[in-house]
Amino acid sequence: MTGYVYPNEIEVNWGLFIVLYPYITGLVAGAFIVSSLYHVFGKEDLKPVSRLSLVSALAYLMVAPLPLLLHLGQPLRAFNILWTPNPNSAMAGFGYIYSFYMIVVLLEVWFIFREDLVHYADNSTGVTRFGYRMLTLGARDISPPTLAMDHKIVTVLAMIGIPSAAFLHGYVGFIFGAIKANALWSTPLQPVIFLMSAVVSGIALQILIYAAACKFRKRRIDMACLKTLNKFLWAFLIVDVLLEELDLLQKAYEAREAWPAIHTLFEEAIPLTHFTQIWIGAFIPIVLLIIARWDRVSNAAQRLLTIMSSAMVVIGVFAMRFNVVIGGQMISKSNVGLTSFQAHLVADEGIIPTVGILVLPLIILVVLIRILPPWLEGEAAMTGDH
């Protein structure tokens, strides 16, 4: 603790779980956008990851409300947000936006996998057969015209899904950006910054998941797909960094009363995560991603660099969420002091449960993949090195 902090501010109120909340919803929004790039914008290159990213979005979406719920002082009253919402509150929208988004994603998954479900049901026996039959919801017609119809519906759903994903996450940014009492949070750029970093983290995560899936299944990574993901990641990363730096620059230039506190926060209180956000999460990957697209570099190196950059971005965005959520609260509302943040191991939104919530979507993803294999036929098997 440095300077003067109001006595009620000694404990940081929003802990690691609230860092997870924008992080996970961001990954959802990003993963969904990757899948939509193929379904709506017809980016054929992205076909190998389109279904995988949709299933990932679902896995992360299932976990998204968990940290919020666990964070509440009165978790049993959580549904009050749905029954008696306060229309003036940004946070009140969460339940509605979330439910709506969940419906869109579930519908899209169902329409995309329906044909597979019918096949699985036909080719299995016993409980499995029954399970798949249930999942088809009785719609077992897979004649070409129906499938064409499915396809149309998927496109429409994805089209609805993109603005919803943008809204879901832009709105998370608004929750922070609209708090005038907090000098670090309060900026109209916050929703856009959150959205861009969400897309960035989602694409990076998709690269990692795709690479891991190929490794486990002994399949070769589709280079065209990887390069397209690389390009999108790079472009969004640049916009993201630009916005974040613009916001900081403006704060530094305006030099309002809270600026010295913000400056000290970055320099002295959270230098490590600040460095991670800026360098590990942005500047270095921006360079590596360009190198990874260079034709003179071998395919193996291209893969390695892209995957490494993605890992860095995923970590960097987490650091960014930490810096905003925790860092923002460390600046006392007195503007003349910084409180300290001590993460516990278990208690009070500790590190272990936080890691648990981060791993949970991956476990769900593995289960989902077993039920709904998102792989496409005709993927090249891994033969020799390349």
Next chain:
Amino acid sequence: MGKQITRRDFLKAGGQILAGGIFFSAVSMVIPRVAGSADGDIVNSKWQQTWAKQTWGFVVDTEKCIGCGMCVKACKEENGVPMDEEVFRTWVERYVMAAGGQTHIDSPNGGLDFNAITIDNAKKSFFVPKLCNQCDNPPCTKVCPVGATYKTGDGVVLVDGERCIGCRYCIQACPYGARFLHPQKKTADKCTWCYHRITKGLLPACVQVCPTGARIFANLQTPGNPVSRLLETKRVDVLKPALGTEPMVYYMGLDKVVV
């Protein structure tokens, strides 16, 4: 295989389920409101009459405060705020300014534990009691997702402990650090100007115990009340006026270093 359900049937059924869902949620949203406003009317008419007769005013005279911390203690006892936890409905800050322009600010244990300090070249020092400002334009009530914190007709901002879900958004929104999560109740808590006392004609606990009269409280509708007299004849200021929160706690003898 039984009868094949066609896609058309399925979509139709799906549409019906969806429509049903929307209807149900619309109804469930309306019902509590209707019910609420029905008993709300009876409650309101009683409170409306009470509120019409009272407008509260709170003045803090920083020149008089001696930093004894009696108010902090009385408040905690009166309002069930745990004595040994660092959460406060009201607290007292100490400002010591040295000749070089350095200012030392502290509030050890909210002002319960002031002890002598030595600051080189100290020139000017004073205490500033703080509490919820019962803002006329409160940012804290606006953000509450469930409407658990609200402003009463006579201008006091309260928290409904039965409705609060403990999300702590309001704590983030208050620019004065006046709110906290009650360590036992796990709901938001803050100064209410002792609403349970003032509505019975008593003074807030802190005002009652202040030995120097640094805290002055009154119903502004009572003729000749001390608060109106001060507001009419003295120069007063509020905390962080630039934020547009319109605080209702007025300060006398404020200094520019007060945060």
